[in-house]
Amino acid sequence: MKGEPSKMHSFETQLLDLLSDESFQKWLSGKTTKSENKKWQQWLNQSSLNRQLFNEAQHLWKIAQFQNSELPDVKNELHKLLEKINKPYVYSIEEYRKREHKRKTSWSRWGIFVAAASIIFAILLQFNFHTKSHRKILYHEVSTDYGQRVKITLPEGSQIILNANSTLKYPGDWSEVSEKHFELKGEAYFLVTKKVQPENKFIITTVDGNIQVVGTRFVVYERGQGTRVVVEEGKVAVAPSDTVSLEKQARRMVLTPGHLIEFRKGSEQLKVRRVDILPYITWWKDKLILNETPFQEIIKRLEETYGVKIVVKNKTLLKRTLSGSIENRNLEVITEALAKALRIPFKRRGQIIIFGK
Template sequence: MPREIDYEICTRYLRGEASLEEAQAVRAWLADPANELLAHYWMSQQIQEFETVRHDAGHDPHNYSGMWATIAARTQLEETPAASPSRLAGWRRWAAAAAVVGAVASTGWLVHERNQAMEPVTARYVTPYGQTRVVQLPDGSQVTLNSHSTVRYAATADPGRPREVWLDGEAYFSVKHLPDHKPFVVHTSAGLQVEVLGTKFTVYRRHEQARVVLLSGKVQVAFADTTKAKVILKPGELLETTDQNPSKVVHQAVQAATYADWTDGKLVFDATTIADIATRLEDTYGVEVVVASPALRQRKFTGTFPSNNLDLLCENLAATFNLQIARRENQLILSNHPSSHPTP
């Protein structure tokens, strides 16, 4: 069973005090992209502790621009006059670890000039079409990003603020409850934010539509339009709004698990219209789907398919509805087969 990595083990690794087993475990942990954000957070904590020690010793607390510049270049850190050899060796370990996980380039660590205070860094994760990604957040919460989605999260903690993420696309959240009850807030560009204390839910924001589905726990949904009352969701409930009609809020019971099946690598359709299937395929695979007739767009389909097999889904759609599905570069064209009669 892999050894569990925590802040103390990483600190011992930083100081050169870790055992061989611990050092190997830390390096393996850092090699997993899902741990990038937590590694960033622990690095920022170490930097703050290092700066506090230097300040208490009477040294300039912001004279480490060389350290940041060389981190950005993925090289060893330059020696600063006040740093001890053992501390420098630790910083070199963090720089090497950052290079392993690609952290420096992927999250935009800021290079600070002399006499500038360190600013919070926002980590950003993006999934391409056809892929999902699991991101471990510093507080122990976990985000699973659906394809073609982006999540941002502050890599340095602010005691005066809630835990906050910003989402574009679709994600499944498993939020850890903290002893201090600090809220966890998901922001979307739909003027809708979801606040929780500890729960599992999905958030969707695409095509001028926003949707929250609660699987367990309890969430509160607030709106940018403060004239709207906040809505409390119970497990198995959905809340949905659209940009075209923002005053209309749909709040109803649903089969919540089906909205998170994509996290298991599945595409699940339950009496889903071909129009909605076309949208799902565009969001998942980045293809343009053209449906030949309005009547065909309204036909409904039920089935479960692996998300990594678009061909299988197309074969089933074609067989079920006697369709002809043509592929032209990055385009799928769905039309009634010439041998069939048009759908009434």
């Protein structure tokens, strides 16, 4: 099948191959035979990449209004769209909601998109009601898929950038609550405005514990193996989840800028150390900063962010450290930069990236 992306090409090349395939065109138009339809359905179910290619091909097909028997200038139409994909971009929560409401796909690329890849944004706005003092508090839930990132601006001006493959719950009815409780799974950058009053507690909860802040910038990371907090500005109070009260708990730890803490539910250890914070807080910016960062840590972040599997042939490379900056535009740029820095070849097969021969 001509349109099957069995060999690794760039996203746009695979897309052009699909749109140039007569059988695929018939499938989009609903004019395939039973055998052809079965082949394409099997192809569609093979991988998430194939489903992404199908979604974008279908979107471009509609935009170009493929109504004639002759194939329009697909390449020209595609390149017009790709010209718009020049700068990294973080979508606001309002834009996410509009996309979900209109059920449209979007051709966009920001700091961590795969080159020229378009993601169907699927923010799930779910409402959960919690009773406190006989009041029902409305909570929003925002979830990001692999390769997605969303910026949330809160009513009092604070901002949260939710990383890929993450979920955040936050109060919907802001005026009704003095304590602002957030539940995080994954990773998020918090910029809490100094307008927040001390009596209006701003508390982030992970499975491992609580983080309380007033006027600060920090990152919280939790992916099932403990929670990590890195402070860029201001102060953050941290306590494990076996604590009833942040104020009354002996193990409560206050962090200042330049410090990192790691803690885990059920563990007595609170690991605090001073670090170069840039490698921990630049994942949402144009440049990803590395400072003697082990290759193994970089691999873990890429797998968590993009949903890929990374294989390293030479295991000794896992302990190699890297320093410097990498353009944080997309997965392709990052993997090419890493391969060049390590002086090893790499190749990609669907959702598997292989470093080394």
